[in-house]
Amino acid sequence: MRPSRAYAGRGMADSIDKLQMSITKRYGGKVVLDHFPLEVGGREFVTFLGPSGCGKSTALGIIAGLVPPSDGEIHLNGRRIDDVSPEKRGFGMVFQNYALFPHLTVFGNVAFGLSLQKRPSAEIEQRVRDMLGLVRLAGYEDRYPGQLSGGQQQRVAIARALELHPRLMLFDEPLSNLDAKLRVEMRAEIKQLHAQLGLTSIYVTHDQAEALSLSDRIVVLREGVLMQVGTPQEIHDRPKNVFVADFMGFRNFLDVTLGKEAGGMIDAGFKGQILQARARDSFRPGEHAVLAIRPEDVRLGKSGDGVNVLRGKVELVEYLGREQEAEIALNGDARLWVRSHEKLVLGEMLDLTLPADKFVLLRRE
């Protein structure tokens, strides 16, 4: 990708080197963020992921300066910035509801920050046009936000923030007001812009697909507490706890009692049966634990060696297009979700194999 003219001549050097913080936020007596630690490196794309009310947007607001932290400090390139007002931090922000100025045209919106800096109008004109070209909105200069679609409005909002060459871009659930198709398209556009411009970005979302596809690193939050930080692959494949696993699409959680460990494998007692899982440090025999597995990792039929096979009856079938997801009633009150390309019939008895290397062993909460 050729660097665009909108950013030509300034390279990518304005981006930050390091953002460090550890903050606490209380509303009334309620702790919304509890010593939330974060370190973001230059040109990194970090995502805050979590359900609504987990404190991710508050954390972003604190970084932006729009929300005062109750406690803690934020350092940018080694300099403390939590007492700097948001308009002086030089960050760009994109909001969930776009927050375009309705009384200004697309041009007026994108030019807003530059005109506050009292740049010559010829420069403003040129830069705004280049920027609108970059977000593929050339020719829309004279439209008003109310005359644009949601996707176009969000592109104007992104252009407006990028126009000031922010040191750090903050995205507050920018795609959640868009429909599913547009969301995927805009996601790709944001990804491309990031690759093209190398802007350090912090992105807030509750959508795991967005987080996985965009991020260099994901920060998973729950009720103001950091649950796990890692690359998308780490978060996806090796969740550290039931919460993260649940968020990452592990739909099956088996309560087990651990048994003996041998050759890197550990025995796990489940409803009178012995399952085998890959052993992990710090788990001891006799301990109660949870085995998590995704529905798509459960295989239909018996494996060759007969290990980790469960039998159950199809209770519910959800049609997903290419596949089906079914809830299987095992003996007792246990349930297991299975995903399959094959047609599953209600009431049918099935053998299921749970591959030992697909299990994630987690502590019971």
Next chain:
Amino acid sequence: MARIRSDSRSELDLVAILCLAPSLLYVLAMFVYPFLYGIYISLQPKKRDAGIFSNYVAFFNDAYQYNTIKTTFMLALPTTVAVVLVALFLAYGMRRGIWFERTITTILVLPISLGVVFLSEGILGFYGHNGWLNQLLLAAGLIQNPLELTHNSIGVTFSLFMQNFPFCFLMLLGYISGIDPSLESSARMLGAGPWTIFRRVMFPLIAPGLIIAFALVFVMSFAVFPSAVMVGQPAGSTRTISIAAYQQAFEQYDMSYASAIAVIMGLCQLAALVVIVLVRRRMTIATTMGVGKR
């Protein structure tokens, strides 16, 4: 649904008319008919042989009468400006909520429930020649002679302010707090300080509501009557146009002339509204294209 509507656009929609009927009847009975009747009376002068416009001619030939327009205007305009500015200042400050908001709002809005007469009595008691304020200032030695704050245009301005402020404040508070707060946040992120945000983002969005509030407060102030009599100087500096009409009707018993004055007053208010609406249209042509209230 939309299809049915577009098909029958040219025809009269019976359901729509039926639904409108009660309010149409009300407007006809309570406004259009009395108004037209007033015009009708005003065109039938007391003197038999005079022309039908003789009341209007008389009004505009008599400085004692036509000066009431100026007097009323000079009372209504400053009051309206003061009400709108103070209401804007307070409502803007309270747009994101403040401590004891409900209590403060209640106190600010209370005068609306008191009635003009009670309010005027209160003004006399407090600001009057022998009112508390003067007694306090005299006792404190801050002034030698009592301040004349009532029975002149100052008193009427006080009274009008108290009557009209709550209404204007509530209207603006609703309007301003309806503006998406993230607009302010995004302006800040683009480098705008509080004053720039007000000037370049918030004010243009508030302006349409502000102008409407201005228009309504102005029209209400223009019709000032009880306070002009009670805390003003109805024979002199606060002889407003409504007093002129009252005097013709109940002192001279010339209902026809009184009606003519009332019609002139109505036309003045209408003219002011037209001017204000035209200004609004010019100012907000851009805003109305794109905004709509979310």
